[in-house]
Amino acid sequence: MINFGNDFRKLTSTYMEKLFGLFLEKEKWPEFVICGVGTKADQDDIDIGIIDDGSERRVEFNKAVGKLRNEMLKRASNLHMYLSEHVGSQSYSASIKEYKELLDQEIHDFVIINEMLGAAPIFGSIRLYYEFKRKITSKYFFKKEKENKHHEGYIRGLLGEIRSLILRQMKTESINPKDDGIRMIKALISVLKTIYNIDENDNWKTIEKLRKEDPKNNYSYSILEKALGFLETFRYLYQLFDVQEEEIFLTEDLQRENL
Numbered sequence: 684m685i686n687f688g689n690d691f692r693k694l695t696s697t698y699m700e701k702l703f704g705l706f707l708e709k710e711k712w713p714e715f716v717i718c719g720v721g722t723k724a725d726q727d728d729i730d731i732g733i734i735d736d737g738s739e740r741r742v743e744f745n746k747a748v749g750k751l752r753n754e755m756l757k758r759a760s761n762l763h764m765y766l767s768e769h770v771g772s773q774s775y776s777a778s779i780k781e782y783k784e785l786l787d788q789e790i791h792d793f794v795i796i797n798e799m800l801g802a803a804p805i806f807g808s809i810r811l812y813y814e815f816k817r818k819i820t821s822k823y824f825f826k827k828e829k830e831n832k833h834h835e836g837y838i839r840g841l842l843g844e845i846r847s848l849i850l851r852q853m854k855t856e857s858i859n860p861k862d863d864g865i866r867m868i869k870a871l872i873s874v875l876k877t878i879y880n881i882d883e884n885d886n887w888k889t890i891e892k893l894r895k896e897d898p899k900n901n902y903s904y905s906i907l908e909k910a911l912g913f914l915e916t917f918r919y920l921y922q923l924f925d926v927q928e929e930e931i932f933l934t935e936d937l938q939r940e941n942l
Contacts, residue, residue, distance in 0.1 A: 692719060695729060695759065696805040702754055703806075707747035713740035715776060716807030716815075720766055720798035722915070727922060729755070732766035732802055734815050737778030748775040766798045779811075782819050786833075793840050796823065797873055803884040816882075824877045838874055845870050859930045860918040868911045886911065 699717070714736040721730025733748065735741045752762045752775070764775055769792065770785050771777025782799075799820050804812045822833040848867050869886060876889050879896040883889045890908045894901050921931065924941040932938050 692805070698759060699751060699755065700806040703747060703751050706750040707743060711740060711743055713738045713744050714808045714811050715741075715744065716809070716812045717805045718802035718812065719805050720802050721763070728761040728763040730763045730765065730798065731805065732764070732798060733776035734782075734811055735773075735776040735778055736811065737780055741773055741776060741778075745773045745775050766795060766802075769795055779815055779818055782815070786819065786822075793837070793844055793870075796837055797841075797870070800873055800877070801884050824880050824882075826880075834877055837877065841870050841874050845874075856934050857930050857932045860914045860921075861929050864910065864914045865918065868907060868914070871907070872911075 696719075716734050718732045718734065719730065720732045721728075735744060752764075755762050767773075767775045767777055771781035786796075800823060802812075802815070802820070823837045825831055825834050845867050848862065848870075853863065872886050872889055872893075875881075875893055875897075876883060879893060881889055881892045881896065883892060887908070890904050890911075894904050897904075921941060922928075925931075925938065928938070931942065933942075
């Protein structure tokens, strides 16, 4: 799964970069970076977030992103832009200033924060990416002898989300790998990486580093890794048969056959 995810990310990022060059001349580009914010191996859609420099060039830039999104929908995988759609004034991109203005307010949307913490550059300005990490996401990581209000708020909120998922009533007539397990596991990994200050956007690499930072819980990390590996592989294989469905209904003959 790790190798497949990396290969799929390389393929799609190269395709997207080439397409974007056709839709907008490079001389007209603002400084920007397109980041992957979801699971690398997901093929039903590609979760991305776009950070720009806030310049006036962003208007034409966003028009080109719209063309890119349409072409990806027709020829490859749909681009899902949850992060960009909830931040800033543009259709698809947001500046670091706009992220800061949003996050300085009280925010309860932990999907946004999780996607930011997992952002990995696909193509664009690496300088802008690291500025984003320094000014925006770094505040969610624990720092000794410093104010940790963003970190503490994030931990409390995300643990509440995990608790809600654990306490919800499981369905007997269907299974949903994402809601039944993957979201909880990934949320827990996100919590742990901010506690132990692990600057990593890959869940598998994060678990490896957690083993070194917290060796007394190595057995628990092994269980976590196996569970995530099984659920991600199961979900990926099932979606080769039924790419649009997250929930698998055990009462439907076709879906049972796909299982």
